[in-house]
Amino acid sequence: MDSSESETRTQGALDGVRVIEMGQLIAGPFAGKTLAEFGAEVIKIEAPGSGDPLRNWRLIKDGTSAWWQVQSRNKRSIALDLRSKEGQEIARRLIAEADVLIENFRPGTLEGWGMSYEALSELNPSLIMLRISGYGQTGPYRDLPGFGSIGEAMGGLRHLTGEPSRVPVRCGISIGDTLAALHGTIGILMALYHRQAHGGKGQVIDVALHEAVFNVMESLIPEYSAFGAVREAAGSALPGIAPSNAYRCSDGYVLVAGNGDSIFKRLMSVIDRDDLGNDPALADNAGRVKRVDEIDAAIEAWTHTRTVAEVMEVLNGARVPVGKVYTAKDIAEDPHYRARDMILTQRTRDGFDIEVPGVVPKLLGTPGSLRTPAPRLGDDTDAVLRDVGLSEEQIQALRERKVIA
Known part of the structure; x- marks a missing residue:
């Protein structure tokens, strides 16, 4: 199956939901990706010139990361300088008409730009704001820098990975970031439901990387509490379950x-x-x-x-x-993956075909889909700004002052 076939499917479960994505790299954008696959309109704000660093991570095809083609599919890109007053004002205009804002900056960054939740909710009382950070928006560690690997360590996962008495190893992917994104996505969906059912008011979803990891650590703390048992690395075995x-x-x-x-x-x-x-x-x-x-x-x-x-x-x-x-080769050649549409062919905006993962979970009534390929930096800047009422002259003036690109 290719992505063009998926365009004819039933409308998405989140059609009509507008999302502004300010995050970069993995945690925030993965949440945006998931929402976009089920019909949400996701407008991704990127820095002019450089854009999201993920564009240049790992293996590069025709100047763009192959990873980018998955992480940013179905999104629109606007190149906007959020460090400028004019850029911040444009962001506020976008957020005023949005359902959801996703950000994964260090705590305090948005507040420094005059975009605290309190300020934004005055513009848009129904706004739902997902905030993903290393340690959360409160607590003694809130201002420390935190990446997914650090969250995996603090959350208890890294201590259990690898062989006994050897250096702890990572699982090979950024699982801490992805777990945080999935928890954030769940929070958004619950907040959307609550908003609809209980008067239309938005709220903040505060996700810490280490807490998302800790949440899936099963019996780790109850066993320590009840028995003083500290679970250790066990290689490929599942401790306490045999065989x-x-x-x-x-x-x-x-x-x-x-x-x-x-x-x-x-x-x-x-x-x-x-x-x-x-x-x-x-x-x-x-x-x-x-x-x-x-x-x-x-x-x-x-x-x-x-x-x-x-x-x-x-x-x-x-x-x-x-x-x-x-291995990747085994997955790509497996007939079960193909039969369940878990390997799809996507035509990139640079004109080449690439195989990408399908959409999970599978909703049989309102399935997710690949509607548009990942955008080039700023592909949708002009169109998005026109949508919020800027004239061609205003857009050109912003471009000349390098507020947009």
Whole structure:
């Protein structure tokens, strides 16, 4: 499927919602991306000349990051100098007609430009404002610089990643930023619902990077509170759940989740270890956890003489959850991804085709879509300014003074 087909689909769930995105890089823009995929009009404000630094991150195709083509699809770009008084005034005009404002500056930045929530809500009482920062808008750390990796560390995640007694590793993507963006998106949707149901008033959504990470840390704090237990890194295993691990094959690794009671019995039967499958002491998870090393060794004794494909075929046939470790190539070539429209072809504004991830979640009544490719810097400046009532002469004068580009 390509992006042109998605343009004919049902209207988006957020059609009619106008969003001003002031953020850059990952956390704020990912929230904007998600809203835009479901029909919101997202106007992205970027600095003239440089724009969002993400335009130049990682691998570059025809002068633009391939990542940019995903993060900024369905958005409009206006190049506006927010450090100038005239630029701030234009931003206020845009915000006055918006439903949502997204920003991920350091706390106090907008206040320094005269754009606190209190000031903006006087212009637009129904405004919903998402603020994503390292440590939140309050508290003793609010003014410290914070990136996603720092949020992952403070949120407790980085301590658990990697092998025991070795340096903590990151998961390979900016998961702290993305978790913050998803929490922010949820907050926006709840605030939109509340505004509609309870009198039309907006509110602030305050998301801290480390809190978004901490929110998904499962039993970390309850176990410390109840038992004084400090959970440690466990490599590829899932502590306290057995068996659930990565196992070596002759040509790679597979992940096997055999921790359900009936699944465990089927798994042990497949690997010719009915002695373990029928052992009453291993009938439930608590018993298996006590002997997890023995069970893991038995599974790997069977997998290491077989290929990944062979293990996958046998365990899938026995209804035991199993998965290979996918690379980008594996994903791109997988028929299931294609069948569920999770790989789409998008024509960029520079005229080349690129494959990009599809839209998640899948709403069957009002699905998300790829309507327009990611904009070049300032592509929509003139059109957006005309929408808020500026004349061609005013637009030209702003351009001459380098307020816009």
